[in-house]
Every structure is written in structure tokens, then in C-alpha cells.
Amino acid sequence: MDFGFDALTLARAQFAFTISFHFVFPAFSIGLASYLMVLEGLWLKTGKGVYANLYRYWLKIFAVTFGMGVVSGIVMSYQFGTNWAVFSDKAGPIVGPLMAYEVLTAFFLEAGFLGVMLFGISKVGKGLHFFATCMVALGTLISATWITAANSWMHTPAGFVINGKGQFMPAGSWLPIIFNPSFPYRLVHVVIAAYLTTSLVVAAVGAWHLLRDRTNPGARTMFSMAMGMIALAAPLQIFAGDMHGLNTLEHQTPKILAMEGDFEASPDGAPLILFGIPSQKDAAVHYKVEIPKLGSLILKHAPDAPLPGLKDYPRSEWPPVPIVFWSFRLMVGLGVAMLGMAAWGLWARLRRRLYDARWLHRAALTMGPTGFVAVLAGWVTTEVGRQPYTVYGFLLTAQSRSPLAAPAVATSLLAFVIVYFAVFGAGTYYLLRLMAHAPHAHESEPAHIPQRAAGLVPAAGLE
Amino acid sequence: MTFDLATIWAAILAFSIFAYVVMDGFDLGIGILFPGFAIGDERDQAMNSIAPVWDGNETWLVLGGGGLMAAFPLAYAIILPATYPLVIAMLLGLVFRGVAFEFRWRDPRHRAVWDIAFCAGSVVATLAQGMMLGALLQGIHVVGRGYGGGWLDWLTPFSVLTGVALLTGYALLGASWLIGKTGGAAQAHARRMAFQLGIAMLVMMAAVSAATPLLAFDYWRRWFAFPGVLLTAQVPVLVIVTAALFFRSLARGDERAPFVLTLALFALGFAGLGISMFPYVVPRAVTIWDAAAPEGSLIFLLVGTVAIIPLIIGYTAWAYWVFRGKAGVAGYH
Numbered sequence: 001m002d003f004g005f006d007a008l009t010l011a012r013a014q015f016a017f018t019i020s021f022h023f024v025f026p027a028f029s030i031g032l033a034s035y036l037m038v039l040e041g042l043w044l045k046t047g048k049g050v051y052a053n054l055y056r057y058w059l060k061i062f063a064v065t066f067g068m069g070v071v072s073g074i075v076m077s078y079q080f081g082t083n084w085a086v087f088s089d090k091a092g093p094i095v096g097p098l099m100a101y102e103v104l105t106a107f108f109l110e111a112g113f114l115g116v117m118l119f120g121i122s123k124v125g126k127g128l129h130f131f132a133t134c135m136v137a138l139g140t141l142i143s144a145t146w147i148t149a150a151n152s153w154m155h156t157p158a159g160f161v162i163n164g165k166g167q168f169m170p171a172g173s174w175l176p177i178i179f180n181p182s183f184p185y186r187l188v189h190v191v192i193a194a195y196l197t198t199s200l201v202v203a204a205v206g207a208w209h210l211l212r213d214r215t216n217p218g219a220r221t222m223f224s225m226a227m228g229m230i231a232l233a234a235p236l237q238i239f240a241g242d243m244h245g246l247n248t249l250e251h252q253t254p255k256i257l258a259m260e261g262d263f264e265a266s267p268d269g270a271p272l273i274l275f276g277i278p279s280q281k282d283a284a285v286h287y288k289v290e291i292p293k294l295g296s297l298i299l300k301h302a303p304d305a306p307l308p309g310l311k312d313y314p315r316s317e318w319p320p321v322p323i324v325f326w327s328f329r330l331m332v333g334l335g336v337a338m339l340g341m342a343a344w345g346l347w348a349r350l351r352r353r354l355y356d357a358r359w360l361h362r363a364a365l366t367m368g369p370t371g372f373v374a375v376l377a378g379w380v381t382t383e384v385g386r387q388p389y390t391v392y393g394f395l396l397t398a399q400s401r402s403p404l405a406a407p408a409v410a411t412s413l414l415a416f417v418i419v420y421f422a423v424f425g426a427g428t429y430y431l432l433r434l435m436a437h438a439p440h441a442h443e444s445e446p447a448h449i450p451q452r453a454a455g456l457v458p459a460a461g462l463e
Numbered sequence: 464m465t466f467d468l469a470t471i472w473a474a475i476l477a478f479s480i481f482a483y484v485v486m487d488g489f490d491l492g493i494g495i496l497f498p499g500f501a502i503g504d505e506r507d508q509a510m511n512s513i514a515p516v517w518d519g520n521e522t523w524l525v526l527g528g529g530g531l532m533a534a535f536p537l538a539y540a541i542i543l544p545a546t547y548p549l550v551i552a553m554l555l556g557l558v559f560r561g562v563a564f565e566f567r568w569r570d571p572r573h574r575a576v577w578d579i580a581f582c583a584g585s586v587v588a589t590l591a592q593g594m595m596l597g598a599l600l601q602g603i604h605v606v607g608r609g610y611g612g613g614w615l616d617w618l619t620p621f622s623v624l625t626g627v628a629l630l631t632g633y634a635l636l637g638a639s640w641l642i643g644k645t646g647g648a649a650q651a652h653a654r655r656m657a658f659q660l661g662i663a664m665l666v667m668m669a670a671v672s673a674a675t676p677l678l679a680f681d682y683w684r685r686w687f688a689f690p691g692v693l694l695t696a697q698v699p700v701l702v703i704v705t706a707a708l709f710f711r712s713l714a715r716g717d718e719r720a721p722f723v724l725t726l727a728l729f730a731l732g733f734a735g736l737g738i739s740m741f742p743y744v745v746p747r748a749v750t751i752w753d754a755a756a757p758e759g760s761l762i763f764l765l766v767g768t769v770a771i772i773p774l775i776i777g778y779t780a781w782a783y784w785v786f787r788g789k790a791g792v793a794g795y796h
Contacts (some may be wrong), residue, residue, distance in 0.1 A: 078554060088539050092540070097533045100532075103529045104767060104772070105767075120786075169757035402609075403610055412547070
């Protein structure tokens, strides 16, 4: 099979495809695990049935999401070796232990307690069951921490020396490696993104059921909780994103210049380019609409502060500007829309119209999937922005790949595309079907119906 | 043999791989045997018996991959490209099989489709794992710090043999696990399958053992040179004794002993593998010392591993204990 692409392009496409698919599931399950922990905690504290019902409702959705996250995650743990062998050999001594710690401290915790969480309530009692839920939620957060540390190190490598075999090795303490310069900003940004994404889905499901029956207590509770979380997380995320931007300017200047579309240096204050058509070849943004001085105000918090341009750097160090420029605008645009919806929700709540504001419900329904889009756009911005490097400034992507022939990579890419669309397409369909059914007072008890085993309960028991 | 860092890490990784093989082995085995179970109670009991634990079982595979990259990055960078299509096939098989647990229950109308996905995914993943083992044993062409062969070098009669051998082994693990987890007609069926698969497993072990020393003189010398043969000969002797105990326990109607004795057979096979390979991680090309990560990396990960693995074993054991006893047809109450 020859598609006219070289093995490097195919390997990059395969990585981008598999990780994009994978990334969607943890972004949802990190937030959902914490939400389940809150719901069960509220249930144990208040004894109110509505929390128990919501717990059971979202637990079924969590089980499907988690299953898909696990299987697509196993693929990722082998992807470094299959397509990126040279990267594995060279960066393995640094990135490998960080990822192995993720498995040791997070994966096992999640997997070990998931069975109890799904099937165990009548076997272990309420207290231990809540403990299991907490461990699963904690596991998702620990997992995010380690994987972000590994990824951040690839963006802002620190604390290493390069040995005679060309391998990155720890220079001494591991603290500068783990707490590398971009890690804290990236971690906060990623975790809030997961919470925001989940809140948007929960709000959309709540809104959908409120539009059909505004008296449904489950729909009211989930909509209220989710809108509250969005009101908290959306402004916080914009603040965290701003801090992260300052950090990127300091450590990955060409990336942020590509995001901004600044080809030319601005000695007395850079404008903010709202829109335009960037051209890598012409090294210019055509048809641009810009606000003077705002770029410097955002990035340097001073309107007249000078900012360099991409032309100050060799062309070989430029990331692909149009992709980074557009994905960044998509992410920020959605973030602003989320902030708008959060304000609208607060206004409706103050007027005690939260459950009756039909247009707000319609808006929340429309905004449901935007968290996933924003997360993927943000990921594209940061990862494409790291190009042409895998380890920023030290190891080129072109030098990281496995010695494989293009047909091997093309065939496997095709297999991944077919299998992922079939399997995760079916999974998304099942998730939407679960979400389409209204939460009711007798939500099936996870412990009494084996969620993962077939045929034990007639299908009617589901509805 | 010195107990340096590389050796300690080889032991830890061998432990993770063995933990994976026996734990995911029995639930993959249930997938392999799935078409042989009657639709209804028998399939439901089989699924029920692994639903709460399969996820944790599979995590050992992630530790195997992640640990190999961390502790022996060079070996990871050579073995994965060398067995590329097998790795991809294994991953895709595991994708199908993993989601089938959820999906077949969510979608009763298409249950038959997800049953096929569960079985086919398990068979493909197992064959791929077995053939990877064969590919490793028969040797990998290494040039510099990378794989130097073609993308189908792994495909030989020997790797097909090891693939089929693992398929038999996992199926036997699955059948003997079910003897302990079921009752009545389902248990009687599992017992019959375990008997037939026990014979098949012994045949496969003998075939792989006979073929391995013929692959290279190194293996021959390691197994048959005097005085080492006095030690290595214990392995086949113990296999015969264990097999005899296994068939006796089946005949006596024991419920737990068949599974334990199958585990013992796997442990002996694994020990045999260790005798053939040590101290190479890529046989006859890269030793564990060549491939080991720098000391700073090995120590950093070792501290956490030594502290955390007992904890993992602890709560995993607890999870198994929570779901002890027979897997009912009516679920967990």
C-alpha cells in the first residue's frame, strides 16, 4: 500500500489520530469521577434520594467512558515504541519512569477499585464503597499529574544531561525534571479543562431533560450543579490560560509567536491579531483584523512592551503557523463562549429562573460538546506548536521515529482509523442513548444489576 | 550472577510480565473459549466471573510496556519495531475485547456481534503475544541502536508454534478458573474442557521445548551442557509431576486445585524461558546491561516500585476477595 506519504508523516498522523481519540475519554472521566465522588458524598451526608439516583445515572455513563479510555490508553503506552523507537531509546530514561509512575500510582488504583465501585456496594457497605469511588477519582487526578509532568518535560526540558549514547539522563535530583518550568501551569490548565468539559456535558444533559420536563428533580439538580461549576471553572480557566501563555512566552517563544501570528517584531508594543489568514511561505498574515497594543498587554501585561517576531528565529525553528494560529483561536473563542454562558446562568439563577430559562437550556445543550472541541484545539496548539521538536530544542521529530517502512505504518494507520471509528462510534452511540434517557427516582442500582455482564437482567430492566 | 540494578529490574519486569500472563491469561482464555459456552447462563457466568477484575489484570500489561521503556529503553526501541504488526494486532484485539464487556450488556440486540468481538479480540491478542515471544526467542536483527530487519521477519513456523501454544495455555487457564467460579452443568463443561486442554498444553510445551534448542546452539548448550543439565533437567521433571497432579485433581473433582496447578505449569514454562534467555533481553544481541537505563533512572523508579507494588498486590487481593465465591447467573447481591 502506498499513499504517497513518507513514514514520518504517517507516523505523525497515527500518533495525532490515536492520541486525539484517547484524550477525549480521560478529559471526560477525570471530571466525571470527581462528580461521582461529590454526588455519593452528598448522598451519604444528606440522605437525599436524588443524589443516589444521579450517582447511579452517571455511573453507567462513567463505566462506558472509562472502558474506552482504558483500551485507547493501552494503545498509547505502546505507541512510543512502535513508531517512535529512537525517541524511546533517547528520552526513555526520563519519560519512561514518569509514565511508569503513572501506571504504578494511578492506573492500578483506578482499575483495582473500579470493580468495587461498579459492582460492590452490597458487598462492602456504603463507607467502603464511597472510599472506592474516592480512590478512582484520586487515581484519575494522579494520572493527569504524571502524564502532564512527562508531556511538560518534552516542552520545557530541565534537570538532564545527555550521555555518550545520545540519551537524556537525570542530572541528579528528579525534582527539576518533574517540576519543570511549564508543568504547574499545564497541570492546572488540563485539570480545569477536564472539569469544564464534564460540566458542559452534565449541563447539556440536564438542559435536554429540563426542556422536556422542567419538574424532573434529577435534571434540575444536575443542571444547577453543572452551571455552578461552569461559573467557577470558566473564569478560572481563562486566568490559568493567561498564566500559561506568559510561561510559554518565556520558554517557547516561537510557539507563542505562531499562536499570535507575529511574524514581524514589534519594538513598541505588539497588536492582537483577531483574525487573518497566516501564510508560512510569505511569512505574513493576510487580511488581518488587529487591535493595536493589545498583544503586548496580554502577553507582557504592558501595552508598549516590545515583542520579538518569528523572523527573529531561523525558519527551521518555526512551527506550522496556520494550524497553531487557528486552533488557538478556536480554543479561546470557545472559552469566551463558555464564560458568556456562565454569566447567563448566574443571571438566571439570581432571577430564580434557572429551571425555566428555555433559551439558556437550548444554549447549554448546544454548548455540550464544546469542551471536547476546546480540549482538542488546545492540545493541537501546544503539540503542533512544539514542532519541529519532540524534546523542545534538543531532539527533532524527524530524528525520533522508528526505522519502519511506510507501508507498515500506512497499514496500521488504516487499521486504527477503521477500528476506532467502529468501536468508539458504537460507544458514543451508547453514551448518547444513556444520556437521552431521563434520570428517574428508581435508577437501577449498580450493585444489583451487573453493569458489565450480559443477559442477567432482561433488557427492559435498563429502561 | 550479581544483584546489580539491571538484574533487579529484569526480575521486576519478569514478575510484571508473569503477573500479566496468569491474570489476563485466564480472562483472555474465557474469551478464547467463549463460542464453546452455551448462550445464556453459561456465557453470563463466565462474563460475571471476570467483569470486576479484568481491568486490573490488563494493567500489568501497561506496566510491562511502561517498565520496559523506563528500565530498558534500548530493548523497548528494538523489540517493538521488530514485532510491529504483532503489537498493532494485539492492541486492536484488546480494544475490541475490552469494550465488549460494556457494549454487549448495553446493546442486547447486537449482543451476538459483541460476543464475536470479545472472542476474536481475545484470540488475536493471545496469538500476537505468543508470536511476539517466538519472535524474541528466534532472534532479532539489530543494527546499531535499532531494529535492522524487515517488517515481517517475525513470521516463521516457530513463532506460529509459540502463538498456538499460548492460545492453548490461556484457554486452559480460563477453563480451570471457571471450575472454581461455577457450579452445575457449567462446571462439568469447564472440567471436560480443562481435561482436553491440559493434554493439548502438555503437547505444546513439549513441542516448544523441543524446538527452542534447535533455534541456536546457545540455547542447546544452556539446557544440555554438563553440569548445568542437572539443574535444568529439574524443569521438565517438575512439569511431569505437576501435570500428573493436575489430572488427578480434575478426576477427584477438586474446585481450586486445577487452577493453582495450571498456574504452576505456567510458572515452570516461564522459568524455562528465563533459563533460555538470561542475561539477554534481546536474545544473542542485547544483554540487560546493554539495554539498561542510566543508574539515576533505575534508582528513582525502583524506590517507588518497591514501595508501591506490595500496596497494589494488597488492594488487588482485596478486590478479588470482595468478589470471591461462585459467579452467579443472577449477578452480585
